Amino acid sequence: MKFFSLIFNQYQITNCRLIVWIVLFSIFFVFQNLFAESIQERFPPPNEFKRETYVNNSFAAYLQNFPLKPKGSVVSLYNGKLKTNQVHVAVLDFPLLKVDLIQCADAIIKLRAEYFYSLKQYNKIHFKISNGMNVKFSRFIKGERVQVNGNQTHWKKGKFTQGKGRDVFEEYLKFIYIYAGTISLKSELKKKSIGELKPGDIWIEAGSPGHAVLVVDKVTGKGGQTLFLLAQSYMPSQEMHILKSESKYSPWFEVPKDETFPTPEWEFPTKEIYEFTN
Template sequence: MIENEEYSLIHSRELKIFKKFDTPPNYERNQNYTDFGKWINNLPLKNNNTAVYSFDGQKKSNPNIYVGVLDLEQPKKNVQFNANAMMSLRLEYFFRTKKYNEIDKLSKISTKPIPYTDYVKGDYSYTKYMQYLIYYLENTNSNTIAELLKPVSIKEIQIGDIFFQKGNIKSHAVMVIDLAKDKNGNKIFILAQSYYPSQDIHILSNPSNDLISPWYIAKEGTLLTPEWRFLSSDLMRFK
C-alpha cells in the first residue's frame, strides 16, 4: 500500500474515500451523485496499515495491488468473492437505508428465492442481516447477477456502476466508488473489488499509471486492473 504522501494522491490517515484520495491536477469531483453513489463515496475505510483478509483469516498475498480497505463486516463463509461482492455492497446499501423492500426485489433472482422480510421475521438486526446476506450470496451467481444489470456507455460512467465480465469458468466485477472530471468533461474513476476466495472489499491501485493511481482514465478500450482485464464495453449499471 502507498504510504509516501509527498509523492502520492493518497492521504494515509484519512478514513473516508472522498478525503483519502486527492484528484490529480485539473480534475474535480462530480457532486451529482445518485443516492447509492453518495452512500458508496462516504463508506468508512479501515486504518491505512490494515491488510485485506480472506473469510478464513488469511492475509491477501499481494498487498501492493490495493490502497485501502472498506470498513465493512465480511461474511464468515466463502461467499463474498468476485462479482458477489458487488451484491454485498448493493444489499448493504439497502439495509443501511432501511429499503428492505428493495432487498426483497433482489431476492427474486436468487436460485432459491426467499424475500428478506420473510427470512428475518421482524428481526432487523445486523446479525440477522448478515445471516441473510450469506444465504443470498450462496444462491447467487454470475448469471443471476447479470439479470440485474444493463450496459452503459463509458462516457456516462458514474459512481455505483460496475465493470462486469461473465465467463464460462471465471467471472469478475469491480465497482466505481469515486469519480472526477476536468473542464473538458474527461472523467477518471476509482475502483473497488473482492477477489477469490471471499475477502475484504478493497480499493485498487492502477498498475498502468503510477502518477494518477488509484485513479483510472475513462476511455474506450481495455481497462487493466491488478487482477483482471476488462473492456470499456463491460461497464454496467443496476437497473
C-alpha cells in the first residue's frame, strides 16, 4: 500500500507541475500578445522623415497599428513548414488556416474584413467572388449560405448557423478564400494616382497566378519625398509579412519612377495601384 501511495503522490506532484507550466505558458502568451509591437512601433521613420497620421478607426490607422510577431520570427507556410524565400523583416500576427487557402489576395481580404469586424460594421463586409457575385457577410449572419454549382451561384436558406459570432465570420471568410482571388479583388477596387498613396492601397496584377501587395505604412520627408512599407502573403498559403526593399531606406520603399515596380517576389506595372471603394 505504501508503494502505491508513493506512486499516487508522485503522480499528483507531476500533474501539479504540468498545470503550473500550462498556466505560466498561457500567461506568457496573453502578455506577449497584449504588448506585441505594432508596425509603426517596430519601424520608426528614417531620419528627416515623419510618419503620416490618419483618422482613428480608419483602415490606414488600423494597418499602422497592426500587431507583429516577435522580432526574428520566420515566415511559416500553412502546413508548418518554413517559407523557402525569406524576404521579410517582420511577420504580421494573424493565424493561417491549416489548408492552402490564404494567399496574397486572400490575406488582404482578411485584413479588410477583420478591420470592419473589429468595428462591428458588419454590413461593410462583402467581397466579390470569381463569377462576379457580391457575397455579403450580413446574409451569413441571417443564416443564409451560397450554393455553388460550377460557375453558377445562388443564396440558399437552411438550418445554418446564424449570428455575428466568430464561428460564422470564419465560415464566411473561408468561403471567400475558396472562391475569390486577384481577379475578383481587382474588380472591386478603383485605380488611383500614385501621388495619393496611403496605407490600404494595393499594387495588384490580376491573373492565374497574379499577385497583390498591400501598403501598410507611409512616411514623408521635408522635400515631399514619400516612403512606404509593403506587406504580402504569397503562394502557397503563408503568413503575411513586411517585405525588405532594395532602397537605401530599407525596409521602406521609395515611390517607383520607372514603368515597373520590382518587389522581392513580383514585378508590378507601376501604374497598377488601386484602393478599396468602400
